[in-house]
Amino acid sequence: MEYVIINGDFINRSDAKIDMEDRGYQFGDGVYEVIRVYNGKMFTAKEHLERLMVSGKKIGMEISYSVQEIKDMLTELISKNQLTHGTIYMQVSRGIAPRNHAYPATDVAQTFVANTKSVDRPARNMEKGVNTILVEDIRWLLCDIKSLNLLGNIMAKQKAVDAGCFEAIQHRGDIVTEGSSSNVSIIKDGKVITHPADNLILNGITRQKVLEVCRNNNIPVEEREFSLEELKSADEIFISGTTVEVTPIIEIAGEKVGDGTPGAVSRQIQELFKKAIEEECGCLNN
Ligand SMILES: Cc1ncc(COP(=O)(O)O)c(C=O)c1O
Numbered sequence: 001m002e003y004v005i006i007n008g009d010f011i012n013r014s015d016a017k018i019d020m021e022d023r024g025y026q027f028g029d030g031v032y033e034v035i036r037v038y039n040g041k042m043f044t045a046k047e048h049l050e051r052l053m054v055s056g057k058k059i060g061m062e063i064s065y066s067v068q069e070i071k072d073m074l075t076e077l078i079s080k081n082q083l084t085h086g087t088i089y090m091q092v093s094r095g096i097a098p099r100n101h102a103y104p105a106t107d108v109a110q111t112f113v114a115n116t117k118s119v120d121r122p123a124r125n126m127e128k129g130v131n132t133i134l135v136e137d138i139r140w141l142l143c144d145i146k147s148l149n150l151l152g153n154i155m156a157k158q159k160a161v162d163a164g165c166f167e168a169i170q171h172r173g174d175i176v177t178e179g180s181s182s183n184v185s186i187i188k189d190g191k192v193i194t195h196p197a198d199n200l201i202l203n204g205i206t207r208q209k210v211l212e213v214c215r216n217n218n219i220p221v222e223e224r225e226f227s228l229e230e231l232k233s234a235d236e237i238f239i240s241g242t243t244v245e246v247t248p249i250i251e252i253a254g255e256k257v258g259d260g261t262p263g264a265v266s267r268q269i270q271e272l273f274k275k276a277i278e279e280e281c282g283c284l285n286n
Pocket of ligand 1: 243
């Protein structure tokens with residue numbers, strides 16, 4: 001049996017039901033997180049759950065569970081579903097109320113749901129690298145919030161899929177922002193350069209971990225805007241994210257990045273990131 005959580009209850013997935021007037025469903029009025037599980041243990045759970053709280057605050061929704069309460073529920077879900085390697089998805093919406101744009105009264109209970117998915121590390125993509133396209137970033141100006149509203153992101157991703165590519169790299173005019181579901185970093189002369197954590201990108205937990213391991217291992221990093229020209233002339237490029245970890249980009253819109261194979265600095269960062277996972281979650285086989 002596969003369990004899911006709805007408002008603190010552990011129930012069979014096929015019995016799970018959400019009211020059609022849930023504001024998450026009608027307005028995308030809520031926030032979410034995805035946490036990686038390795039060896040049955042959550043990786044960077046605290047960071048993800050603290051971001052969930054911040055995302056809630058930024059939309060005027062104080063999440064009714066504490067970080068520890070959510071962590072305890074998710075730990076139990078992992079155990080009930082006997083999840084070894086995979087992801088946990090959770091979302092919190094502003095609750096169920098007759099459809100009206102304005103927020104409902106504060107005594108309306110939020111809806112918290114979570115489910116798990118069994119999935120291995122993306123070994124092949126991390127090894128071989130992936131190809132990408134460029135798309136104009138048409139999203140709103142609060143991309144730092146991990147909001148349920150993902151239309152801009154999913155439309156960008158679909159363009160990539162239609163072009164036979166793995167990811168869409170978004171740019172606002174000349175400035176590269178992030179992928180449709182990942183952060184983008186370029187490497188030039190050994191230095192990692194990535195968009196600053198402002199309102200134009202989601203400050204990825206993976207991005208933050210990557211910057212941390214680079215700083216701790218004398219790989220220079222710079223958080224600053226970079227242009228399409230810099231992207232195209234980068235020595236190496238990688239995307240980072242909970243599900244993609246550190247995945248090299250080997251092609252942009254049909255043009256090779258460097259020599260068209262993952263570069264040495266990306267490889268080093270992948271190894272450092274793997275070490276960080278192993279420190280928290282134990283040994284990885286691949
Ligand atoms: C738009 C966007 N940027 C960046 C990321 C990477 O964030 P994280 O490393 O926290 O998974 C994601 C992940 O889903 C995302 O959707």
